[in-house]
Amino acid sequence: MKFLSKLLLLVILATASVSCSDDDDAPVIPPSGDPTIADLVTENDQFSSLLAALERTDLVTPFVGGSGNLTVFAPTNDAFSSFLQTNGFSSLEEVPESLLREVLLNHVVNGRILAADLSTGYVSSLGTGSASESNLSLFIDTISGVRVNGVSSVTTADILATNGVVHEVNAVIGLPSIVTQALANPQFSTLVAALQRASTETTNYVEILSGSTSSPFTVFAPTNQAFENLLDALGAQSLDDVAPETLATILEYHVIAGSNVRSGDLSDGLSATTLQGENLVFDLTDGAQVSDATDNNANIAVVDVQTNNGVVHAIDKVLLPQEIVDVIDPTIAGLAMMNDDLSSLVAALEYTGLDDVLADRSGEYTVFAPTNAAFDTFLGGAALTDLPVETVEQVLLNHVLTGTALSTDLSTSYTNSLATYGNTEDNLSFYINVDNGVVINGISTVTMPDNEAANGVVHIVDAVIDLPTVVTFATADPNFSNLVGALQAADTDFVSVLSGTTNSPFTVFAPVNSAFDAITVPGEPVLSEVLSHHVIIESNIRSENLSDGATVQSLQGDDITVTLPGTGDNIADLTDGAGNTGIGVIAVDVQATNGVIHAVDAVLLPEQNN
Template identity: 85%
Template sequence: MKFLSKLLLLAIFVTASVSCSDDDDAPVTPPSGDPTIADLVTENDQFSSLLAALERTNLVTPFVGGSGNLTVFAPTNNAFNAFLQDNGFSSLEEVPEDLLSEVLLNHVVNGRILAADLSTGYVNSLGKGGASEAELSLFINTENGVTVNGVSSVTTPDIVATNGVVHEVDAVIGLPSVVTQALANPEFSTLVAALQRASTETTNYVDILSGSASSPFTVFAPTNAAFEDLLAALGVQSLEEVAPETLATVLEYHVIAESNVRSGDLSTGLSAITLQGEDLVFDLSDGAQISDASTVNANIAVVDVQTNNGVVHAIDKVLLPNEILDAIDPTIAGLAMMNDDLSSLVAALEYTGLNEALADRAEEYTVFAPTNAAFATFLDGAALEDLPVEVVTQVLLNHVLTGTALSTDLSTSYTNSLATYGDTDDNLSFYINLDDGVRLNGVSSVTVADNEAANGVVHIVDAVITLPTVVTFATADPNFSALAGALQAADTDFVNVLSGTANSPFTVFAPVNSAFDAITVPGEPALSAVLSHHVIAESNIRSGDLTDGAIVESFEGSDITVTLPGTGENIADLTDGAGNTGIGVIAVDVQATNGVIHAINTVLLPAE
């Protein structure tokens, strides 16, 4: 779906380094005798509440000295006052000691991290929450200064000590919930909006995932890009166009209640029931992936964001349960995004910009969708981007018909794709043959038919339908089998000539099989002369270009005369080089990339 390229998520998902900088211009560890972290806290009146909290929890000792390096985000007295007031405590003594201890440890990170070394991403504090014995995660955001977990900002950085560094902060960093981390990370802003939109007076998802009832939670959190893919699949512009009830069902499918499932707990084949009621299945055979009710797996891009009431894993796709798949009405672009075997098609649609057209509910289309294997054969080792976007656009359009044509609506006949001839508005022809399944232009077969969408239907095919030449239709249409045989038998290599661009475009008057049945086919080289008399070089003469009495010179050298209108059911009559009249043009305008074919009922003979 645009789906594997989106794994290259923003740098905010790269775990921040906690090692010391070795740059020559970086601050160095102060010499012996300089203050320790404990000294800095003791000697700074702004940290008296922090010092009191450390003394009450017996946590002063780790900051006294030693060889270890620590990074401490140190809340000021005002920060502690706000923390106590917000949580209903009148003094530090009222805070349970075990809670206070973990809150304090949640401000400490192993390693000396100077402000210049901080980067947007996750690090682990020394604190532990109620969900597991794993250390809590801190989200550092350096986009505008330095903020921690979205609640606390560094006001004075790089207060260097012998055993680490202190960064003064303006708020206590409380034990984070799942919602804390969703709010802190900008890449989850759409998820937060979805939680808010899905909430009701009786079921508030923000409150639920902030609390302890049914916790711990394991949350598979789709990124903003994942939600963009979902909206595109649904053919809508924003979450406001999705019913809150639908969002609620989808969001509950991303939550496992009463379980803190970390990445080390996952294994291939493991299944887990979600809050929504349906299962998720895990597959670690090709990276960490989740299988939902669709055929497109979600990739787990970031793991083990540990909170006080659960763990968050970032994923690159919104997971969809059967309940939703049965209810939603995706567009053609959406169906492609939901089918893992069409990811190459999705990439091609995005490369050309055609994904937007196939997501438009105002128009209906029939799309013959090549599988990933079909695209691999077509590209033959090349990258999609190696091909000009204009070429890929036309190839893709050659798989699209206007209107909705289910398999029962198809018949053996010509129609037009949306690809066009040259720089004209004339659409390329498209030949459908139902003699043995559904065969397209003689090169591609339908393997899975009738995947209905909100704006049409998708038929999955086993080969890319390349842009047709004149020879493509001569070999695809059984009515021209005798002509195809004659082209191959002639001493001139007509197959290569009429497949190429030299002397093109060609206008070919193509005899149907019954025309060959009525004559004795001459041998070489006479056969080559006869076939050449059916071809007009360097001209793409469509039926609308024909005029009564027009004389055109064939590739062989003698003239063909056009009479309009034709006799009986003939569209036009031709007189060949030998003077034979009344030769009927019975079908017109089979348009290829290098010329046009008109079917005739009699073989043309050149002048003797």
């Protein structure tokens, strides 16, 4: 039954409000008197077949007069001739009267709708089909003239009558099937292509969803954009990159056979079995939604497009059954798009163009993905687009590492994100602490690790990892807890200074905790001088910028001298302002947005504190 589900997807959605091409033309005024719709049909030789059909089905009376207003799409004699020939009838008398009556009523809409009032979308005719007692839907397309159900065009508009208006059309509007509406609406062109690609010599999905076997059908039809999102999630360029068998399974999951389920029949928590075999569940708590095997619900955008063999509801996402989720291999961008709680991240990726990067299967990345709540907190009520795109790009890159690192591969250490410092190619540092879960830069905790993708892995986190300052790393790394305590105790507000940009960039020689164990911490005024002796302002001096014998002036005023290479395991040795030598640089290049940190194994002392 895979065939049924595919064709069902073809039928819905219409939004654009575009007037028909005849809008600027004056209405055609009857030459004399106050004719009714019946008079217009009777007096026009082009409508003699229509008149004969109305008389045979006793439908002339509703068009004679009265206070009602109707809009009639009136087929010409040539239109009726084509209709009879196409359907294998030699005359109107051979058409079953009940069928002919419903076909005629399918040309009539309640209310007087002039050409200027027509817009692209769905309206209900007075006809009913075999699927339900609900009125059939007509798809009006005004993008180029006025076309009804994709089969009949208005050739003369706005023929006025006392009880409505007549629009002459060039084809009989037959009772529509699900496929009729799918083909009529350009928003479902990708769905139609998917049905065709999934068809085989023995299974023609278009024919199946055009017919009555296993009908009525209820079809949840994804729009073109929904298919684009699916292809992005799969890292596919087009439907040609998706196996026909996979498409067949996916399409069948959108179809319920044997039931004409309209919107009024839905209830919260209702479960329905699809042609594919798995269930769909309906969630009405936040609008009408359909739940599938992913974490991302589909919104029902248009409801109750009624056809002769079922009903169509348009949705904004391609639904995926567990059978497909278990075998597909989405990219990181795809995983994000499939998770409702990462929609803000998806919006940010699209805003910056980084969605293409994370959809590229040739790369390999580890992404720490903030939830929607994390983005809400980060933005503080502002809109994402209020921020410069360059800023958002760097913030997002600060969540990405090269390579695939599962949670079991992570250790307490520094690594580099893909964000960069200033206008350089130097990457910002990224501090991972696994002592109690996984915490990034001291502010963001992994809540759902190891969501594997085709091009890496996603770890979901509870906070946006903002671009780090020097203080960010000092606070995050427990090896600098004594330094942070000293910064807070000093009479100078070093935390604010080193968090900001005034006099930045900073190069900070940061003593580890053991360095403080070897000295007696001086009082506040002297402490400020000692701490100032660890900071060089207006310089981002990385390890590659150090040279043997070089001296740099600290914020306190005394010089610090560099010796290369360092003794033992030291990367370099320093001599402080007091003349103390052999102070070891034990870690380098912890890069922040406003400077760089190098860890040292002793506290640097200025000359007056010797």
